[in-house]
Amino acid sequence: MGFFSTIKNTITKSTTPAKVSTKVTIPTVKGVASAITKGAVTAAKNFSKSYQKSSAAKKPNTNNKKPAASSGGSSGGGGGSEGTSESNLIQWHDVRFYANASEIRGFDGLTISGSVETEDKENGGTKYVAKKNSKGYEVSLTAFFDKRLGVDNVKKTAMALVTYGANGQTGYMYARGEKLISSILMLTSAKLSKVIMTPNGTWISCEVQITLKTCSKLDGTTGGNNNNSGSGYKYSARIYYQLGSGASCYSVMGYSNVSYQDAYNKAKAKVPSTASWIGTNPKSAPTPTQPTLSDAALEAARKRVQQSTQQTNNAKNQSTGTGITNRNNQVQQKKLDRVK
Helix, strand or coil, X not given: CHHHHHHHHHHHHCCECXXXXXXXXXXXXXXXXXXXXXXXHXXXXXXXXXXXXXXXXXXXXXXXXXXXXXXXXXXXXXXXXXXXXXXXXXXXXXXXXEECCCCEEXXXXXXXXXXXXXXXXXXXXXXXXXXXXXXXXXXXXXXXXXXXXXXXXXXXXXXXXXXXXXHCCEEEEEECCEEEEEEEEEEEEEEEEEEEECCCCCEEEEEEEEEEEECCCCCCCCCCCCCCCCCCCCEEXXXXXXXXXXXXXXXXXXXXXXXXXXXXHHHHCCCCCCCCEEECCHHHCCCCCCCCCCHHHHHHHHHHHHHXXXXXXXXXXXXXXXXXXXXXXXHHHHHHXXXX
């Protein structure tokens, strides 16, 4: 993305290891991008001022300056369901990349490829290749997260992506709310690099290079006995789970050449131990429940409403009565004045 790339390069060039700059230079752009850059500049200035202030408080007797800092986590990482929105430029699973006036979660080097496995054949003295298996799609990009661009917790956001890579998280990829690739993609690699942090350990910026590969049929379906699933395994199993009562569902995949049960067990091993529900059908997941009040609590609430209503009525009656009394007193006083 040219816009994201320009911002990243500008931030990087303006960063030095010797000091924290109070200014962030971002190229002049128009329209929506103009609002985005203004928000980014504001976030950068506020962070720089607060950082310098806290640094001065910690070391009032030294002239040494802190090193400067250069996402995404959920967007590059972080919880949430796989719901989509047109505000997300790119989204995979719950990892979202977007830009608005208060935060930019950017990426660069988006590459999408599709390939097949071939075999050589010969016919009438002519040698040619024929399709053997579909290898599906492969997507790669580099996410960059910067605290000065509004990313609140750079380390948590970036490490969420790395964790997804270690667990083989799966999901669909969308662009502006529309499915970009029909098949399910697994995060097979996540490499975090170029970390810049303050002396107290706060992460200012970093990059995460990710690679995603097809792990289902090309149409996005999975089969229990599918030899051409794109993942290279004979059996696959998907498990859904929830974290908390009535929360959104997450999903993980398991693969095996032994049996479906083995694939299921491998998928189940990826489910967090804190999961409140697991299953193979997301429609069976518990729905959010509304909290209920006890009879005693309801009676206490009813009494409070009655008391409040009575106090309001008393105040109105008192105000009305006082007004009438005052008016009568005024009339009587005028009569006395006339007699005199």
